[in-house]
Amino acid sequence: MRGGDNEFTLKAYKALFDSLYPQLCVFAYKYLNDLDISKDITQEVFVKVWEDKITFQNENHATGFFYKAVKNKCLNYLKSKQYKVTERYELANVETYETEEYYISDAVVIETTAVIEKAINKLPEKAAQVIRLSIEDYTNNQIADELSISVNTVKDHKKVAYRKLRDFLSFLTIK
Incomplete structure (x- = not known):
C-alpha cells in the first residue's frame, strides 16, 4: 500500500479508491438514505486518509479501516445538529446503526455483491x-x-x- 520511501504512491491510492469507493458509497447510503451526502462522507474519509498518510498492512486492513471510518462518519452525521434540524431524527435508528451486527451484515453484503459483480463482468x-x-x-x-x-x-x-x-x-x- 506504500511506495518505496514509505509514502502512499498516487497510483496505489487511486487503485484503492477505485476499488472501494462505489461499495463505500452504497454502505454509507444504507445509513443516510441520501446519495449525495453518502458520496461526500466517503470522499471526506479518503481525503483524511490521504492527508494523514495513514498506512495499512494490506488491502484487507485498508478495507476494514475504510468501512469503519465511513460508518463512524455516518453516525456522527446522524447525531449532528445539522441533521437533527433538517431531518426527522430518530434515536432508535441511530442506536440500531451503532450495533456491530448491523455494521458487519451490511459490509458483508456489499463486499460480496462487489465480488460477484466483478465475476459477472x-x-x-x-x-x-x-x-x-x-x-x-x-x-x-x-x-x-x-x-x-x-x-x-x-x-x-x-x-x-x-x-x-x-x-x-x-x-x-x-x-
Whole structure:
C-alpha cells in the first residue's frame, strides 16, 4: 500500500479508491438514505486518509479501516445538529446503526455483491446479460424475449455462466 520511501504512491491510492469507493458509497447510503451526502462522507474519509498518510498492512486492513471510518462518519452525521434540524431524527435508528451486527451484515453484503459483480463482468457479454436478468427474477422465457434469443440459448448461456462463476468464485467456498 506504500511506495518505496514509505509514502502512499498516487497510483496505489487511486487503485484503492477505485476499488472501494462505489461499495463505500452504497454502505454509507444504507445509513443516510441520501446519495449525495453518502458520496461526500466517503470522499471526506479518503481525503483524511490521504492527508494523514495513514498506512495499512494490506488491502484487507485498508478495507476494514475504510468501512469503519465511513460508518463512524455516518453516525456522527446522524447525531449532528445539522441533521437533527433538517431531518426527522430518530434515536432508535441511530442506536440500531451503532450495533456491530448491523455494521458487519451490511459490509458483508456489499463486499460480496462487489465480488460477484466483478465475476459477472468477466463473463462473455451475452452470458453476463442473461445472469443479470436472471438475478432480477426474469424467467428463461422473459430473458429470451428481452435479448431476442431462443430459450435454449438462454439455458446454454446460463450453463456457461454458472460454470465460469463457480471457477471465478471458488475462493469463497468453505473447505
